[in-house]
Amino acid sequence: MAETARPTHPLSIDEAWAFTAERASVTTFFFDFDGVLSPVTDDPDASQPVPAVLGVLERLATVVARVAIVSARPVSFLRSRFETLEHVDLYGLYGLEVWHDGEVVTEPAALEFVPAMARLAEQARAELPGEILVEYKRLSVALHYRVAPELAATVERWAHEQAERLGLRIQRGRMVAELKPPVDQDKGMVITEGVRNAGCAWYFGDDMSDIKAFDALRAREAVDPGFFGMAVAVANPETGAEVSSAADLTLDSPDAVAAFLTDGLRRF
Template sequence: MGVPDALEPFRTHAADALVAFDFDGTLAPIVDDPEAAAPMDGVAAALERLAARFGEVAVISGRPLAFLERWFPEPSGVTLVGLYGLEARRLGERADHPTSGVWRETMADVAGLARMKGPEGMDIELKGLSITLHYRRRPELEGEVIAWAEQIAGPTGLRARPAKMSVELHPPIDEDKGTVLQRLAGSHTGPVLFAGDDLGDVPAFQVLDELRAAGRGVLAVVVDGPEVPGALRDRADLLVDGPAAVADLVLALGT
């Protein structure tokens, strides 16, 4: 299936369609310093234009909402979902997960512990409601970082999830990109597109499979790159080559 054919149902049923994108590795190239990540030129503005025409345009990310808002400041028509569904801004309103607040303190404590007692050389990123333990700069620490994350997860009630060159600690709330996409899809009747590049996107691709089985029009866009897991490529209706190709796709949706 070529790009123009794949996008046709979305153009035809734009007002009922949901188009959702992961952020890192999808809208924004992966960079060594996570704080320096930025969407491809023009893509944020293009998504805003789409939001005016489409049923809903969403960015669903493991990043905190505040980070996503840098690129989609208010007033914005783009739905932003951060921390895998714990934080959200939809139709200009905050829409956080109701039980997420109590976990902020635990996260701060665990981040402090990680700084004092975690493997030396591990980078610690506290995102309010989650913590990412990075070994990107020190790949040889992989085993040690994973072991430390699992060891701290048990007694604190947190859950450890593998991610790209990192481990993330999350509150035990059953939210992921799949539950988020399912909820958003329930607000619309038209086709659903999701684009992602990472293990955290798998639940969203699973929801696309379920929607497809139920007769809904869907498009699974997998963004290829050096770190993309092979199992993810197999889920693609459309395999595109990096964030630059995603930017082209966003522009093509708007034509």
């Protein structure tokens, strides 16, 4: 039987699943964590994947070539939430860390910034208002102002000053400014590399950094007529409109993501 021609965007969900099922052996599914597999919480340490996620990801990994989580979280955090998953790769800190086949690989160029990040986290706790939650991630420092949105300008100004002083980069997200090493690595680059030998890929995201991943799928389609990429946004009140406008499909919540995948698995 001849393979179905690659569908064009926009397309129906049925078309997307049919094409994916036909090419399951060369398909990769990528997921962000916060806001996609887990609700966003005031305290980042309290975040947990929604109950149905673990089972559905494990089942998905048995029918497609690869499943991976691509997150701003460190691999250590992701491992603590997904330790029962045996066949899911983890990209932490926008790809600066990778968990694959039981090992963590860290981008060497970022390692020299570990001491500076530890000092920066302590400085942030001392200098910023107490309402700001400082999340130290070994290779980056995230400044969360979710419980005090009126302090956004204060956080942004402080982050900009430290980035200038230390030669760091700023990654902005949902009620957060994150300082990270000046190393060329982001979700778009992870996906560009991750789909190099794929025939089909899906990416589920909810924040500004995920748009680069969507763009990577589009770029691969542009140079490979046999490749199909599906960009899925997850709705939220902060960055939802911009992310949805760059996606093929928008789902309502992490629970909706799990339900969507459960339904999709019936097509294989």
